[in-house]
Amino acid sequence: xxxxxxxxxxxxxxxxxxxxxxxxxxxxxxxxxxxxxxxxxxxxxxxxxxxxxxxxxxxxxxxxxxxxxxxxxxxxxxxxxxxxxxxxxxxxxxxxxxxxxxxxxxxxxxxxxxxxxxxxxxxxxxxxxxxxxxxxxxxxxxxxxxxxxxxxxxxxxxxxxxxxxxxxxxxxxxxxxxxxxxxxxxxxxxxxxxxxxxxxxxxxxxxxxxxxxxxxxxxxxxxxxxxxxxxxxxxxxxxxxxxxxxxxxxxxxxxxxxxxxxxxxxxxxxxxxx
Amino acid sequence: xxxxxxxxxxxxxxxxxxxxxxxxxxxxxxxxxxxxxxxxxxxxxxxxxxxxxxxxxxxxxxxxxxxxxxxxxxxxxxxxxxxxxxxxxxxxxxxxxxxxxxxxxxxxxxxxxxxxxxxxxxxxxxxxxxxxxxxxxxxxxxxxxxxxxxxxxxxxxxxxxxxxxxxxxxxxxxxxxxxxxxxxxxxxxxxxxxxxxxxxxxxxxxxxxxxxxxxxxxxxxxxxxxxxxxxxxxxxxxxxxxxxxxxxxxxxxxxxxxxxxxxxxxxxxxxxxxxxxxxxxxxxxxxxxxxxxxxxxxxxxxxxxxx
Numbered sequence: 001x002x003x004x005x006x007x008x009x010x011x012x013x014x015x016x017x018x019x020x021x022x023x024x025x026x027x028x029x030x031x032x033x034x035x036x037x038x039x040x041x042x043x044x045x046x047x048x049x050x051x052x053x054x055x056x057x058x059x060x061x062x063x064x065x066x067x068x069x070x071x072x073x074x075x076x077x078x079x080x081x082x083x084x085x086x087x088x089x090x091x092x093x094x095x096x097x098x099x100x101x102x103x104x105x106x107x108x109x110x111x112x113x114x115x116x117x118x119x120x121x122x123x124x125x126x127x128x129x130x131x132x133x134x135x136x137x138x139x140x141x142x143x144x145x146x147x148x149x150x151x152x153x154x155x156x157x158x159x160x161x162x163x164x165x166x167x168x169x170x171x172x173x174x175x176x177x178x179x180x181x182x183x184x185x186x187x188x189x190x191x192x193x194x195x196x197x198x199x200x201x202x203x204x205x206x207x208x209x210x211x212x213x214x215x216x217x218x219x220x221x222x223x224x225x226x227x228x229x230x231x232x233x234x235x236x237x238x239x240x241x242x243x244x245x246x247x248x249x250x251x252x253x254x255x256x257x258x259x260x261x262x263x264x265x266x267x268x269x270x271x272x273x274x
Numbered sequence: 275x276x277x278x279x280x281x282x283x284x285x286x287x288x289x290x291x292x293x294x295x296x297x298x299x300x301x302x303x304x305x306x307x308x309x310x311x312x313x314x315x316x317x318x319x320x321x322x323x324x325x326x327x328x329x330x331x332x333x334x335x336x337x338x339x340x341x342x343x344x345x346x347x348x349x350x351x352x353x354x355x356x357x358x359x360x361x362x363x364x365x366x367x368x369x370x371x372x373x374x375x376x377x378x379x380x381x382x383x384x385x386x387x388x389x390x391x392x393x394x395x396x397x398x399x400x401x402x403x404x405x406x407x408x409x410x411x412x413x414x415x416x417x418x419x420x421x422x423x424x425x426x427x428x429x430x431x432x433x434x435x436x437x438x439x440x441x442x443x444x445x446x447x448x449x450x451x452x453x454x455x456x457x458x459x460x461x462x463x464x465x466x467x468x469x470x471x472x473x474x475x476x477x478x479x480x481x482x483x484x485x486x487x488x489x490x491x492x493x494x495x496x497x498x499x500x501x502x503x504x505x506x507x508x509x510x511x512x513x514x515x516x517x518x519x520x521x522x523x524x525x526x527x528x529x530x531x532x533x534x535x536x537x538x539x540x541x542x543x544x545x546x547x548x549x550x551x552x553x554x555x556x557x558x559x560x561x562x563x564x565x566x567x568x569x570x571x572x573x574x575x576x577x578x579x580x581x
Contacts, residue, residue: 053465079467091465093458104455107448108467114476116449123448166466 005064006031006170006200007052007083012061014044014051014224021047022058023224029170029217034192034201036211039221040244045204046088048221049174052202053085054078065170080108082169086159088178088204094148098139101147101158102130105165130165137161137191153184160191171195173203177210189213212236220244288431297427298495303535304434305492310515310527311441312484317513318522319445320477321457325380326367326387327512330360330482332394332504334489339406339499340399349412349420353433353490360486361479363390368478372471384506391504405500409493426495433491437484442524444480453477514554518561520568529569 007029014022022044029035037045050056052063054075063071065083073081093101106126107113134140137157142150147158156176163171176192177185189210192201196214205211211218212232220227220235222244228235235241291300309331316322338356341347347355371382394400401407411420420426444450455463456470463470493499502508511534519530537557541550565572 055461055464074469075464076467076469079465084467085465087461087465091459091462093455093462095458096454100451104451104463105466107451110448112448113452113468114449114473116444116447116476116480118447118449119443120446120448120451123451162466 004030006066007202008064009048009052010062010064012048012051012063013059014047014056015059021224022051025061025221025224025226027219027226029200029202031200033216034196034203034214035217035219036215037202037204037219037221038206038208038211039227042223043221044224045221046174047224049085049172049204053083053172079166079168082166083172084163084166084168084170085172086163086174086176088174092147092150092155092158092162095146097143098134098145098147098150098158099127099130099143102133102162102165103127105162106130108166133161133165134158136164138187153180153187156180156184156188157191160188160195164195168199170200170202173201173205175204175206177205177207185210208236285435292424292427297423299535299539301423301427301430301495302492303532304430305488305495306512306515306531306535307528308434308437308491309485309488310512310519310531311438311524312481312488313512314516314521314527315441315444315484316477316481317516318526319450319457320453320474322372322474322478323380323513324371324383324478324481324509325513326383326385326390326506326509327481327485328504328506328508329367329387329390330364330485331489331492331508331512332499332501333363333390334360334486335493335499335503336394336400336406338490339409339493342409342412342494343406347412348416349414349494352412353487353494356490356493357483357486360489361483364479364482364486365475368475368482372474372478384509387504387506387509391501391506394504395501400499400501403501405498405502406493407498409497409499411494411497420494430491430495433487437487438528440480441484444477445524449473449476514558516568518557518568520570520572520574523568523570523574526568526570533569 005028007027009025009027012022012025012027013020025048027048037048039045047056051058054070054073058071061071062069065078065081070078070081093104096104103123103126106129107123112118112122131140131143134143137160139154139157139161142154147155150158160176173192177188180188185207192203192214195201215232217229218232218235219229220241227240227244228238309327313324313327316324334356337359338352341355342349342352367383367386370386371379374382395402411426413419414429418425420429452463452468452473456468456473460470489503492503515530515534516527517530518533519528520526534554537553538550541547541553546553561568567575
């Protein structure tokens with residue numbers, strides 16, 4: 001049974017000094033799908049991510065990855081098992097070059113990371129593979145630039161290339177299109193679709209256009225608990241979801257304007273496309 | 275001027291320096307430069323501020339001094355023993371400290387260093403307040419008499435170059451690449467599957483061992499190992515040297531150590547002799563306020579802007 005699900009949480013609970021941020025969440029991510037986690041601000045999406053990758057420890061509950069209990073494993077071990085996350089704020093190594101950023105990830109699979117007596121020139125062996133990865137996200141010509149000098153959208157692309165360098169089985173993307181302009185959004189969204197062809201992806205995303213376009217399954221979180229789950233049609237038709245997003249009864253007339261997916265403030269975009 | 279020419283010019287200067295300057299002064303500079311380079315490996319390249327690094331300097335000095343005084347061993351064996359002792363203390367202290375971050379890391383290293391300071395104050399083999407005096411320099415490999423200052427200078431220079439090259443290689447190694455990644459973004463390094471504490475620990479031990487090397491050598495140079503070497507004041511001084519010279523640069527700590535030791539020597543014989551610490555304090559404040567990147571850092575910025 002657990003073979004169908006790559007990731008499973010059982011009665012996951014996280015309490016912060018009396019405040020329950022994640023309340024009895026049973027999440028099941030099916031292998032080979034793109035699964036989105038949505039919900040209004042403060043619903044606990046990022047907390048769930050931090051629990052899954054053990055950047056936080058759950059108060060109670062169990063985590064299963066490929067049927068194995070990972071509740072007590074540490075973050076690095078989880079990454080080595082094939083479950084790799086990205087961060088909400090673009091996570092690059094700012095003062096390393098773009099090429100070096102990807103190489104650091106590739107290097108993790110080698111056995112020379114503790115060799116302080118070996119020349120770093122040895123690492124050039126990975127350059128071809130690194131360039132290939134950069135090419136796949138359209139960053140080849142920026143290989144020798146420092147990551148800090150890249151525009152925001154390209155930093156996110158670099159982050160995805162770095163994550164892919166580990167060849168993960170399961171990708172956890174925390175708001176991959178957050179704060180992006182219209183063009184960048186479609187670039188990254190295409191990228192995710194491409195990447196998701198032979199991998200499982202779990203993502204937190206505010207931009208409902210992206211979610212509608214990409215995800216096979218959507219889980220809606222509200223106040224730390226699962227509100228509902230299903231495909232986009234099911235979820236978007238659910239009046240409770242509309243209420244959760246708008247905070248009012250959901251029988252207002254739909255907004256006629258084109259969905260503004262360039263808006264960085266997510267709830268506005270969410271309203272528009274629901 | 276390319277890097278190779280620069281490095282050879284510096285080497286030529288170092289070889290010729292004792293013709294102009296007093297060798298003991300130069301050896302003092304080299305010992306502190308090595309100490310500061312070792313410290314900078316942690317602060318500049320891993321982002322860890324150790325506030326107890328004097329303990330590694332002093333442990334090297336005490337162990338080498340004690341062995342040279344009481345057993346008939348050659349100086350290279352004495353130095354190796356000192357380095358080994360510092361590395362071992364570094365391993366134990368590092369294990370305890372690397373689990374903490376930021377100010378807590380600094381506090382843990384300071385607390386552990388104080389603990390060790392009081393141990394050395396009480397332990398019979400250190401000579402307490404008097405320290406270990408009259409440490410013999412001995413015969414290198416049993417052959418070369420080191421009691422001559424000029425011979426000793428070239429021995430110290432060789433040790434410094436070896437230590438410096440090891441640090442340089444460490445920074446420019448696969449391991450160094452991971453260290454930089456950890457300094458740049460620790461959470462991301464973890465999420466890429468690196469067990470960062472193990473990397474920090476290895477860097478800590480290398481740094482401690484090299485600080486021990488500086489201390490052992492210093493004990494032979496001055497034929498003295500004393501509480502000064504393990505005092506927290508010394509831990510502060512190495513921070514000052516590194517920041518003044520430029521942390522995270524390879525030559526910064528060398529220049530910083532040279533400036534501080536030179537300034538101390540100069541002031542000690544002048545009218546400001548009683549105000550050395552005041553002057554040092556002013557230097558530190560000016561450095562932190564006016565040129566944050568240190569001497570070398572600011573120089574690099576200037577070169578980048580104009581060429």
